[in-house]
Amino acid sequence: MSTSTDQLGFAGGRLDRADHIRVNPDLVAQALASPEARCLVLDGLDPVTQDGHLLMEPILPDARIEDHLLLGLDDSQRPIFARLTEESGANFVPSPRSRTIANEVPADEVALYGAARSLVHWHGRHPFCSVCGSATKPEKAGWARRCGSCDAEHFPRVDPVVIMLAEHDGRVLLGRQHSWPEGFYSALAGFIEPGETIEEAVAREVKEEAGLVVRSIRYVISQPWPFPSSLMIACMAQADDDKLTLDETEIAEAIWCDADDVRAALASQPGARFNCPPPMAVAYHLLKHWADAQVAPAGASA
Amino acid sequence: MSTSTDQLGFAGGRLDRADHIRVNPDLVAQALASPEARCLVLDGLDPVTQDGHLLMEPILPDARIEDHLLLGLDDSQRPIFARLTEESGANFVPSPRSRTIANEVPADEVALYGAARSLVHWHGRHPFCSVCGSATKPEKAGWARRCGSCDAEHFPRVDPVVIMLAEHDGRVLLGRQHSWPEGFYSALAGFIEPGETIEEAVAREVKEEAGLVVRSIRYVISQPWPFPSSLMIACMAQADDDKLTLDETEIAEAIWCDADDVRAALASQPGARFNCPPPMAVAYHLLKHWADAQVAPAGASA
CATH class of the missing domain: 3.90.79.10 (Nucleoside Triphosphate Pyrophosphohydrolase)
Incomplete structure (x- = not known):
């Protein structure tokens, strides 16, 4: 779990992606309401670290499901979320900070940051429906978006x-x-x-x-x-x-x-x-x- | 070049994808105007065959670049296009026809059809910009779309x-x-x-x-x-x-x-x-x- 300087970056994630929770709105709500749940803090798309780890904060009491992406469950079964932004253009160019993270935190946290960055970026680029131009909203705990008008589903890109x-x-x-x-x-x-x-x-x-x-x-x-x-x-x-x-x-x-x-x-x-x-x-x-x-x-x- | 019944489907394309033409609007226009150019005929997203081959037709005299996708150059250096549609919802469910093609035409034509189907489908699903909701238009001979309002570029998915x-x-x-x-x-x-x-x-x-x-x-x-x-x-x-x-x-x-x-x-x-x-x-x-x-x-x- 130490920072490994010859480690392939962004690989080696340890989160249980918990697909069974994503597809069940009641379980997502339970996870977000859990006192153990944590939110990965990002600065735009950049990582934020503290004492050699990614900064995680408790979920705010007024947190809304539609603003949160469930990244998965950590080794202690804590639900880990990231906050979604609709600032579609902001801070989307990779900063040096997003690349030097590999030397600052353990490899599995680099992977966690990478997954969160890709997903938050994708949401930021998809507030609208490519099929009909109407507004879309996140669903499946942030693993999809759906158009409020034509009902088209959109999935994160890889x-x-x-x-x-x-x-x-x-x-x-x-x-x-x-x-x-x-x-x-x-x-x-x-x-x-x-x-x-x-x-x-x-x-x-x-x-x-x-x-x-x-x-x-x-x-x-x-x-x-x-x-x-x-x-x-x-x-x-x-x-x-x-x-x-x-x-x-x-x-x-x-x-x-x-x-x-x-x-x-x-x-x-x-x-x-x-x-x-x-x-x-x-x-x-x-x-x-x-x-x-x-x-x-x-x-x-x- | 014969129909190979134990061939992996949709692999084995022979077209030169001619990236150098795509990025040069003058070369794309020349290719579309070439008397040798052909347009792959699709029925919605389904293939159309004739005498054991995909049906290809000459380009119509009034063909517009923005309605055509350059699939590449064939073995005889003929430019092969497909026509783009903005019927976004139409005929997008795979029909039996789109799967039985593998038994009807040579393997490289199955691959050509597959590439065309993916790309035409993608264009049909992307008339609007996911970033801002405005209209997008094809560019790079159909290998990208650009938003007329926020200038965001969008690329075909894989x-x-x-x-x-x-x-x-x-x-x-x-x-x-x-x-x-x-x-x-x-x-x-x-x-x-x-x-x-x-x-x-x-x-x-x-x-x-x-x-x-x-x-x-x-x-x-x-x-x-x-x-x-x-x-x-x-x-x-x-x-x-x-x-x-x-x-x-x-x-x-x-x-x-x-x-x-x-x-x-x-x-x-x-x-x-x-x-x-x-x-x-x-x-x-x-x-x-x-x-x-x-x-x-x-x-x-x-």
């Missing part, structure tokens, strides 16, 4: 993203986006589109962004990424060759790195060929997965 | 779903939903929620629906499922025991089946213990993956 390392001849491909500082590289990534498998999305993204044909795509690890509500699906893929044709609107630069390059970057060694994402990001774990599987060359000191 | 076989002592768990006929069973499944990894969602769903604790979760295969826009993520999981506590609101009955039971069902043998989903469904392939990996007992004739 947007699957593929993130992948194309491998060729003992090296993997890393890219730098235009908005990243010089020297910072990561795995290529992109949203899965309607009508694609995971593997088809990986092949399309690598072709679009780097001009490479890949095969033998293998799933490695996944991660929820609450900016605003992605599911990162990390894969390895074998490239037929290493000749790049970059989509320069997406990728500023790309480099092929061998296992020593990657190990040096993972260890933040001085002189490492690139700066890699921090352990909270799934790309770090994908790189580590690959580097750990490579046989160190004879005589290597790494 | 809803990731986990579908899984819990395994214990050489048997796998199958469930029957209340709406399914007697004797029909499949893998358990459920939507991935914000704040979960794939593996966490698998564990939660199996616990919720069957009361089982699972571990060693392994990804097997994925599939786009256009009803309306799911990404099915199929996994195996090891259950600690076989004692079931069913969520009877979700699951009417559940059975543990051994490899012979599964092989008989996959082969639609008379007297098979259950009726399994057809090959177009990912559950069929997950069951086959598992059964193929089991060692046939000595003397078995299967």
